Amino acid sequence: MWAFFSRRLRLWLVLAIAVPLGGWLTGKVADLIEQRRGPNAASRTLHRARGWLQRRSRGPLAARTTEKDRPAR
16 A cells, blocks of 8 residues: 555655654663663663654654754854
């Protein structure tokens, strides 16, 4: 069924659903690792990946920032 969607619709589905969901999921896995073993390289990497995905997502789970929240250049 995936083949019947247009290229643009498939891209939108990935960006609107999969990326925010992936960011949320990596954060939950990182939190689970930290609960069991404490902060380590794997959990820090997963937290960085979650932040990277959240900054690039545009869905309802995206972080909302205003001009005041952004650092000065």
